[in-house]
Amino acid sequence: MALVPCQVLRAAILLSYCSILCNYKAIDMPAHQTYGGSWKFLTFIDLVIQAVFFGICVLTDLSSLLTRGNDSQEQERQLRKLISLRDWMMAVLAFPVGVFVVTMFWSIYIYDRELVYPKLLDNFIPAWLNHGMHTTVLPFVLIEMRTTHHQYPSRSCGLAAVCTFAVGYILWVCWIHHVTGVWVYPLLEHLSPGVKILFFAAVTVIINVFYLVGEVLNNYIWDTQK
Template sequence: MALVPCQVLRVAILLSYCSILCNYKAIEMPSHQTYGGSWKFLTFIDLVIQAVFFGICVLTDLSSLLTRGSGNQEQERQLKKLTSLRDWMLAVLAFPVGVHTTVLPFILIEMRTSHHQYPSRSSGLAAICTFSVGYILWYGRRERET
């Protein structure tokens, strides 16, 4: 099976995010020396989430290419788990957290070019609320200490 444009796009997006992360960490900024460093910025956290998400997408694509037609039940089961993780991460973290930044076009392209099984509304809301409350509590703690 040949690579399709969406798979090539995922690799390009992943490489660009990794490049941005490497260059961002190499820059000496005063905010990197304070509590939480880069992790206090939601934009940085989102960049990491997007890099991990597109890394999982690329891994899913590679696994799908390698296991296609093999008939190995264990490999198919592992691919199904990886696909479920990819879909969950898109619905719970990558899309909700990425809506406020310039990564939105990439997420929308991903949503249009691939079929996804979304988690139930209650579990998805519980997960994004947990992430949001955790970030707010952590950020509030940082604000009280400075």
Template sequence: MALIPSQVLRVAILLSYLSILCNFKALDIPAHQTYGGSWKFLTFIDLVIQTVFFGICVLTDLSSLLTQGTDDREQQRQLRKLIFLRDWLMAVLAFPVGVMVVTMFWTLYLYDRELVYPKILDSFIPPWINHGMHTTVLPFILIEMRTTHYHYPNRNSGQAAVSIFSTGYILWICWIHHVTGMWVYPFLDHLSNILKVIVFVASFVAVNVLYVVGEMLNSFIWDKSRFRLLGHRCQQRVWTQQREMVPDRGVFNVGVSAQMAARRRARGGGTSVLVFQHRQRWWVNLARFMVAAVNKLDTLMKTVLNNIGMVLSRRNLMGVLLTLCNGEK
């Protein structure tokens, strides 16, 4: 059992995003004064998305707490609407856009930071705000996915919403270039028109792929029993099919008797069984690898949550002791 409730984690994450958002808007950055302001950057849009998402998560927790034990159908209906909106935001915007921002930013930053985050910005943006917008988004969203089972919408409707968002943002930065003559991201100035189209298409595809990755990860975390059975079923299928194999054709024949199978193996057909075992074994290994990866991710997330809970518990204890000491004085 985690030492800290998921509701407290969501409140802490929401407060951190609000702090980053307020401090970022208070910075005197020249880009804030140009056309589009902060809204031309996907990082800022993602920061707003994460803040709104965790705000809805906290509101859902409060509504669930207030409606607990009541039979008011109207309140239950409103709660279901909040849960649906929370799940939809997680699936369509919070996870794919958040992961896209983190991966793209640090990939370009490690290659050449001048392409995405010039050194001159270090004099305007403190490091903690930079990491709050480009680093902590990923662990926060993974922790949230680990603590709450999200119900993804229909694959077609979900990817349609992701496609509308990505297409809208691409058209938005193209419009900004049309108005100002400058690209939002400096690396686009070094690309030809064909390469720009390739980058836009690749980004469009990447966001849709991340939507599917989020859906699969959510299933891996919360539907692990289904994947535990996968390795057992694959192994059982191999054992069942090996009993009655026709080695010459590499197929199975349920009606072949044990004597015919023995005669075929005596003629040198036994090697095909080994070939089949080699071909089928990678399915079993893949299933076992998937189960092991899910278990390791589960253990890692539990360790992180427990460590956070221990730190906050110690701080709360110190705060109580200081309050008692001040009260005695």
């Protein structure tokens, strides 16, 4: 039973994320030893999201192949659950968070890399790994959107979920600062309290905009918007 190209592609993307995560975790970097470890960085959280998402995609593909020609209603029901989970993760996490990480990182990096990715990190993270974390996420998620139709949740539910994630991460960043006295990102050290609030609000709005972009793009590609 041969796999179709898009299934092979998803498996390859999953393996690439596993490789990136393993290489990143293997780096002996001081920031990994402080409170929150790697989990304080949105880039790392996004990598985990992408790896889990593509893992679900591969699992869905395998389940679909195994249930093809099978009349078992229970297996069909389980497959539909997997597809629903896959679509929800794509809509709410994989696309908006992935696009946000790529666009925000490179926008700030181009303006002043010291605000988001100090030159000191070049001593720990090779260029290929940096691009694996901050560049390839975008083409990978766009490839997935182009090759597979995803059923988006209702707009209100989708935006509520995205807001929950964004606010949750912002609170996590603030908690880390409360515990350690150090902001996760150097950029925040340069902002006054009032500007920080505006910045966090803007970040929440932007990630919601990316959710809407994903919804519109999905509908455009698959012509589901009548």
